[in-house]
Structure formats: structure tokens, C-alpha cells
Amino acid sequence: MFESYLNFDIEAALFLTLLWGTTAVLVARRPHHRSDRRGRRRATFLLVLVAIGMLLVAGRITTTLLMGSFGYLFVADRVAVALPLVILPALAVLVLSVPRWRAHRREPSAATRLATFAPQAVVPFQATALGALLGFVTAILVTMGPPQLVPILTVYTGYLTVVVLLWLWQAYRFRVASNGGPVRRSLPVRALRAVAVATAFVLVLVGGLSWAAGTTTLPGRINMADHAHGEAYSAAGPHGAHAGRSVSVAELTGPRAETPDRRYTLVAEAKKLRLASGKEVDAWLFNGQSPGPELRVKRGELIEVTVVNKVPDTNVSVHWHGVDVPNAEDGVAGVTQDAIKPGGTHVYRFRPDEVGTHWYHSHQQSSIQVKKGLFGPLIIEPEQTDLAPGTQDVIVAAHTWYDDKLPLEPPTLFGTIDQLERRRMAPGTPVRLRLINTDGATHRYSLTGTPFKVVAIDGNPVNEPTDVRGEQLVIGGGGRYDVEFTMPTQPVRLTELRRYGSELRVVEGGLLLSADGAGDVAPDKPQDAFDPTTYGSPAPTPFGRDSTFTKTHSLVFDNELWFYDGKFGVVWASNGKAFPEAPSITVREGDLVKVRFANRSHFDHPMHLHGHHVLVLSRNGKPATGSPLWLDTVNVEVGEIWEVAFKADNPGLWMDHCHNLDHAAAGMMSHVIYEGVTTPYEVGHDTPNELE
Structure with missing residues (x-):
């Protein structure tokens, strides 16, 4: 549902920009009172556009509220920047501009028409259009992470500067129009001027985009331990074995x-x-x-x-x-x-x-x-x-093969088998399926024909697992689930499900177990997803939600259309920044670190921290109440917030990235670095070591 709200919000931002931009162009035209009828008709048209524009403003407020119901982190940028920059100038349109247009509609004349050309009548429209444009840009092109003072001040300073310049320019134009207006130029002169303006605009646009592309070009060599894009250590925590001295990876x-x-x-x-x-x-x-x-x-x-x-x-x-x-x-x-x-x-x-x-x-x-x-x-x-005596231990490694960069459907389940695989399995046999997602995209599975237990997640045993029925298993990129069941007399089928909007479809292929290696069973399509945070029974953990954390860290995930390494495309950002500017964490050995993930992008992000396991504290604000959920890959689905924690007990320089590896390659990676750790290795196009 969050993704739908996000799409509606982006659409509202686009329509706001188009409508208010059109209106701003129309009101900025030089006044020419040709007839009362035309003046009244023009004023009516502008007032209708204003009414539609106000509805769109209300629409964006509504989409923001709907997104905000998932958590404030999902709308922090909208509340701090996008909405104020469109709501306040839109109110100025109602207070300053609309009365002049209404007066012109009631009594169209040269005087009332001239009044609609005053700065207080024109600039509010332009300011609203500019605010709508900034709202659209920050929603889809260059996103803003959790709003911070410097980015906010930068946006507001630039916005107010442009508005002041527009006011001064419109005041000049109004004075000229009040004095009879400039001499009308000949058609060749106007055409030449239009060509010059268009050429200048194209040159500025191309130059600006070239500059923007150049600023994103990655250095030929990067030493991760330089940590120029990370945070300085500031927490008052315990000093580990390596504090105060340097150690190489x-x-x-x-x-x-x-x-x-x-x-x-x-x-x-x-x-x-x-x-x-x-x-x-x-x-x-x-x-x-x-x-x-x-x-x-x-x-x-x-x-x-x-x-x-x-x-x-x-x-x-x-x-x-x-x-x-x-x-x-x-x-x-x-x-x-x-x-x-x-x-x-x-x-x-x-x-x-x-x-x-x-x-x-x-x-x-x-x-x-x-x-x-x-x-x-x-x-x-x-x-x-x-494993129980006689257990059949079966590894199911899901993988999508590509031919000329296009995926071959469906994903294989066993090595080279891209069809329904049939296996003999005697009734009464204990079976363990080890499900490994080697892809980046999330895989969903149904197991038809028997109840089962989820006995391990990411390799970590589940405390007191219980029978699961009528639920799909959702495994993010890099994740693993171990399920166990006793083979019944009827066939059992493992099937991948694929979600298309609200519809679940069965992917051809899969694994069929039966006594004679034949037969079939219609795959289930359970709508409910297995929830690992409530499954199993609690057990003691070395830390938890009530612990005192040395450091806390929040990561908000976005996708944006911009340049990365000099190429235009989808960039995957954390807190509005892509590698190598994406926020990293500096720790000391012994630190207890809490991290919050919020996904307001259009795709799932399986976040993988090397060298550590994290304990899940909560999901979408609800505390984890089942078996302690220790993960190495946290699949943050669209619209979700996860809180996890880890103990800094393995010194080094550790990658922390999305395990949808295409996302990591396009910016969604950073690292956890222990204070005092260095590395002699470098990554970059000028080294033997390439980025993701």
C-alpha cells in the first residue's frame, strides 16, 4: 500500500508542477485589454486553474498524510521542504492574486487588467510553481534524506533568492506596462531574440547536466579507511582493544x-x-x-x-x-x-x-x-x-540466469534445473529444505501439501518453532530459511510466487516431492506472509530494546533519477546520498549500536552487514516478540521500518550494503569501520578492485 501512496504522491507533485507552471506563464504575459468579454473569459479560466491547483495542493497534503501513517521518516522531507514551499505561496495566491483576478472578472477593463500584472498578483503564482517544481525534484530526481539543517537552509535560501529576483523583475515590468509599455519589436527581431534565449537555455541546461555528471564521477582510487564521507567518533563508549592504536585489515x-x-x-x-x-x-x-x-x-x-x-x-x-x-x-x-x-x-x-x-x-x-x-x-x-535420523537434507538455491542481460524465466531452484523438478521421497521421511536466495530480488514461496516448521533463519536456529500453514515465505536477496516437515503420503510442492500489484501468480517450475516421483498438486497462493518477528518463543539475549546503546543510526532509503559515476539512471540513496558519500558508521570495539532502516523507495532492500549478526528489535513499530531473530541480511520491504542492533565485537572495516547487488552497484553501500583500523587496499577504476 505504501508504494501506491508513494506513486500517487509523485504524480501529485508532477501535476502540481505542470499546472502551476502553466498558470505562472499565463499570468506573466504582458497586459493587453482587447475586450471586456475576452478579459472576463481569461479571468474565469485563471480562477478555474487556481481552484484545480488548490485541489492538487490538498491532494499532495493527503498523500503526505497517508505516507506519514507508516512513520514520520517517510515524509520528513515533505513536511520540512516540499509542502511549505507549495502551501505558503498558494495561500499568497488566494490572498494577494485572486482578489485582483476576481475584480477583473467582475469589471474587465484596462485598469483591472493592469492590476493583475502587479508583482503581488504575478509572483505568488511563480513562487507556487517554483515550490511545486522543487517538491517534484526532491521526490524523484535528487531526494533528500532525513532533513538536516544545512540542506534545508540551502533549499530555502535558493528558493527565496529566486522569488526576490522574480519580484524585482516583475516590479520593473509592471512599471514599464504602467507607462504604456515598450515599443513592440518587429517579427524578425522577436524571432532572433527567441532563438537567442532558447540557445542560452539549452547551453545552460547542457552545461549544468555535464557539470552534474562530472561531479558524480567516482575517483580512480578510494581507500575506504579514509572515511571522508563517514562520521567522526563522538560517542562516550568503552574503549576496545584497538582504541588508541592503529591496526591494518x-x-x-x-x-x-x-x-x-x-x-x-x-x-x-x-x-x-x-x-x-x-x-x-x-x-x-x-x-x-x-x-x-x-x-x-x-x-x-x-x-x-x-x-x-x-x-x-x-x-x-x-x-x-x-x-x-x-x-x-x-x-x-x-x-x-x-x-x-x-x-x-x-x-x-x-x-x-x-x-x-x-x-x-x-x-x-x-x-x-x-x-x-x-x-x-x-x-x-x-x-x-x-537433524533427526534419516533426514533428507536438500539445498534449494534459487537463482535467475541471464542471457544477453535479459533474465531467463523462471528462476532455477537446483543448479541448472529450470523446470518443475520431481524427486522421490518416501512417506514418513524427515525433510529439511535449505532455501537460499542467491538473487537480489525478493522471492516468495508456498509449500503445498504439508504443514512445516521454520527451524532456522539466516542459519540461526529458531527457538521452539511451531507448525506453519497457509503462509508464504518471503526471503530477501541473500537471505536463507530452513524449513522442516515429515513427508506425508500425498505430494508436496515448493512453488515460487510472484506479486503483480495486489495479485499473486505462480511461477512455473519448482520442486515436487512424492512417493514415486510422479503425481502433482495445485500450488497454494497464500496471501498472508510468514512473520519472523512473532514466530517461536522468546529466549534470553545479550541485549535488547531496553539496553543502553552507545550509538544510534538511521538510514532512509530512496531511489532517484540522477547521475552516478557520470551516467544518468536510477541511483539508490541512503539518507539522500549514494556511495561514497552515503553515511557510514564509526565504532569502537565494545560499542552497542542500534540502527533504524526506513524504506520509502519502490523496491525491497535486503541490507547486509558483513562480519556481524544483528538482533531485530522491532518491525514497523511493533516489538519482536517471538524467538530472538538474529539476521545477517535484513529484508526491508517497501514502506517498512526495522530497528536492529549489533555488538561491535569483530574489529575491521566491514561493508554494509543492499544485497540487491544492482542497488549496491548504483550507490546503496557504505561500511562500518572500527576506530583505528586501516587498509592497504584501494578500490576504483584505476585499481584491480572494482566496485559492486
Whole structure:
């Protein structure tokens, strides 16, 4: 519903701009009283436009109130800037301008017509049009984050300056008109003047856009630890082990001298991948398969993974999604390492302290490389298995393959299988489905034919899960859900659902389990979504809503049409800014940090903080009341507000970005940096390390 309100608000802002802009042009025409009838008709037309304009102003107030019902953060910019700049001048139109036009309508004459040309009659229309334009620009082109004093003063100063200049110019024009007006120029002279004005306008517009594009061009080299776009540490919190001294990311490694418990080799290479339907795609794969090899380990084991890059002309790296590794093992090119060049290798070593379903993927140009197939599952088991005897453990890695940058439908569920997959499953068999969303877009699933339990989310076990029926599972990009059930005698079908407005449609394909590998079942299309914040039973946590937080941070997400890295397109902004100006967080080891996410854009944003798990405190103002919800990827849907918290207990320089990787590549990424941490690596077009 919020997205509908947001669209209505943008439409209202557009119509406001068009209508008041048209009216401002009409009232600014030089007065010529030709006849009473024409004067009365013209005045009537202007008054009708004013009435429509007032209705549009009321419409934008209404859309703002509707959006505000989701939270003040969603309308802070409207309340502080957009609405005042249209409401106040519109009131001035009613008080100063309308009486003159009404007088001209009652008694049309040269005198009353001249009165409608006075500054107090014309400039309120122009000021309203300018305010409407600024409201539209800040709604869709260059959005404003949570309003701050400097941006507000900048907008108001510029607005008032233009209004004063318009007043002075109109006062001059009114004096000239009162004295009989200027000599009317010949047609060639007027045409030449019009061409000159149009040429100047085009030159200014093109020059301005070129300048704007140039200001967004990213530097050839960026050192994340310079943190010029972040905040200085100001909280009075505990000093960690690294406070007061400098430590390099390169020093924050996993164990190097010990003998690994498990060794793996991942070879990245370019391959032609044939899907089950017969379609072929140009893919980049680990060890020639999709997904990449399953890495299954025990918690606490020392893991050594050697990554070999055989992809021509492409550098790679590997990130361990959802695993709180030491910072140097995090696999982010340009932040924690240099990307692996073709023919090169890199060795990762870490000892996982978590359990559950995780995955690994490239973190060098990941918006491209993950799509092309550089990903695989990472399953971390507890020391003693948590699976019932005889459990069939099935990994379901949803992935959309692309051909010439166009998605092939539907997403595959198992590697190369892009059709309905049928599997034999004996009745009475315990089944665990590990659902991994390797895409950026949100996936919705229904499981038809049996109740089920959600036993883990993002790899973290759910306390006392209960049966789920008639609810869809919503998994954001990068997220994971583990579900368990006992196979019944009838078939069970896992199906993806896709939302089109308020309608849910079934995506062809999916997974069908049955005793003989045959049969079928019509997929359910549950309207209600599973709510992880109320599921399961509470359990003790090291901190919660009532804790004293060292730092608090708010992020408001927008999409805007503007330039990024010199190219015009959709920019994904946090607090009105895109990387590298997007707000980051500086912490000290031991800090307890609360973060609020508010999504007022048109798409979901699965926010992924590397190196840490966050505890969900609330969703849309409602406290989390179920099992403690520990996440590494928080899927903030359109119109939602989430409050989460984390303990700064893993020193380093950590990416914090949207895991819709296209969004990250277009600006929605920042980082959490521990005070005193530096990095010898750089990212940028002049380095081997590319941005998302």
C-alpha cells in the first residue's frame, strides 16, 4: 500500500508542477485589454486553474498524510521542504492574486487588467510553481534524506533568492506596462531574440547536466579507511582493544600456523552452462558446476579454502555470506584484499563460530559475477547433528540466469534445473529444505501439501518453532530459511510466487516431492506472509530494546533519477546520498549500536552487514516478540521500518550494503569501520578492485 501512496504522491507533485507552471506563464504575459468579454473569459479560466491547483495542493497534503501513517521518516522531507514551499505561496495566491483576478472578472477593463500584472498578483503564482517544481525534484530526481539543517537552509535560501529576483523583475515590468509599455519589436527581431534565449537555455541546461555528471564521477582510487564521507567518533563508549592504536585489515587474519581440519579448492572458470530446458548461458562457475561445490563443515573447525581464478580478463574474490570471519578473510576486493587476477590464487582461513545455512559468492563486481554463477552453499553443522535420523537434507538455491542481460524465466531452484523438478521421497521421511536466495530480488514461496516448521533463519536456529500453514515465505536477496516437515503420503510442492500489484501468480517450475516421483498438486497462493518477528518463543539475549546503546543510526532509503559515476539512471540513496558519500558508521570495539532502516523507495532492500549478526528489535513499530531473530541480511520491504542492533565485537572495516547487488552497484553501500583500523587496499577504476 505504501508504494501506491508513494506513486500517487509523485504524480501529485508532477501535476502540481505542470499546472502551476502553466498558470505562472499565463499570468506573466504582458497586459493587453482587447475586450471586456475576452478579459472576463481569461479571468474565469485563471480562477478555474487556481481552484484545480488548490485541489492538487490538498491532494499532495493527503498523500503526505497517508505516507506519514507508516512513520514520520517517510515524509520528513515533505513536511520540512516540499509542502511549505507549495502551501505558503498558494495561500499568497488566494490572498494577494485572486482578489485582483476576481475584480477583473467582475469589471474587465484596462485598469483591472493592469492590476493583475502587479508583482503581488504575478509572483505568488511563480513562487507556487517554483515550490511545486522543487517538491517534484526532491521526490524523484535528487531526494533528500532525513532533513538536516544545512540542506534545508540551502533549499530555502535558493528558493527565496529566486522569488526576490522574480519580484524585482516583475516590479520593473509592471512599471514599464504602467507607462504604456515598450515599443513592440518587429517579427524578425522577436524571432532572433527567441532563438537567442532558447540557445542560452539549452547551453545552460547542457552545461549544468555535464557539470552534474562530472561531479558524480567516482575517483580512480578510494581507500575506504579514509572515511571522508563517514562520521567522526563522538560517542562516550568503552574503549576496545584497538582504541588508541592503529591496526591494518591485513593483520586481522584467521589462524595461519595451525593445520586445517578441512581443505577445499574452488576454481573459478568461464563455462557454457546448459539448463534442463536446453537453454545455454555463458556462465562463470566454481569447479564447473552450479551452484558451486557444497562446503559442509563443523562449527569450530579450521577451514582452508584455496581460490584459483581461471576466468579470462576478470578478477575475482570470495565472500563468506553470513559468517563472521576475521576481517582479512572477508573477501571484499579493495577493502580486505586485492582481487585475484586471472591465473592467481588466494587462500582463506577461518574457524566459523556459527551454525546453519550460509553461502559463498564473489565480491568483486558481485552485481555481475554472482548473476553469472560465482556462488555456492556453505553449510556449518553443530558439533552434534541437529537433524533427526534419516533426514533428507536438500539445498534449494534459487537463482535467475541471464542471457544477453535479459533474465531467463523462471528462476532455477537446483543448479541448472529450470523446470518443475520431481524427486522421490518416501512417506514418513524427515525433510529439511535449505532455501537460499542467491538473487537480489525478493522471492516468495508456498509449500503445498504439508504443514512445516521454520527451524532456522539466516542459519540461526529458531527457538521452539511451531507448525506453519497457509503462509508464504518471503526471503530477501541473500537471505536463507530452513524449513522442516515429515513427508506425508500425498505430494508436496515448493512453488515460487510472484506479486503483480495486489495479485499473486505462480511461477512455473519448482520442486515436487512424492512417493514415486510422479503425481502433482495445485500450488497454494497464500496471501498472508510468514512473520519472523512473532514466530517461536522468546529466549534470553545479550541485549535488547531496553539496553543502553552507545550509538544510534538511521538510514532512509530512496531511489532517484540522477547521475552516478557520470551516467544518468536510477541511483539508490541512503539518507539522500549514494556511495561514497552515503553515511557510514564509526565504532569502537565494545560499542552497542542500534540502527533504524526506513524504506520509502519502490523496491525491497535486503541490507547486509558483513562480519556481524544483528538482533531485530522491532518491525514497523511493533516489538519482536517471538524467538530472538538474529539476521545477517535484513529484508526491508517497501514502506517498512526495522530497528536492529549489533555488538561491535569483530574489529575491521566491514561493508554494509543492499544485497540487491544492482542497488549496491548504483550507490546503496557504505561500511562500518572500527576506530583505528586501516587498509592497504584501494578500490576504483584505476585499481584491480572494482566496485559492486
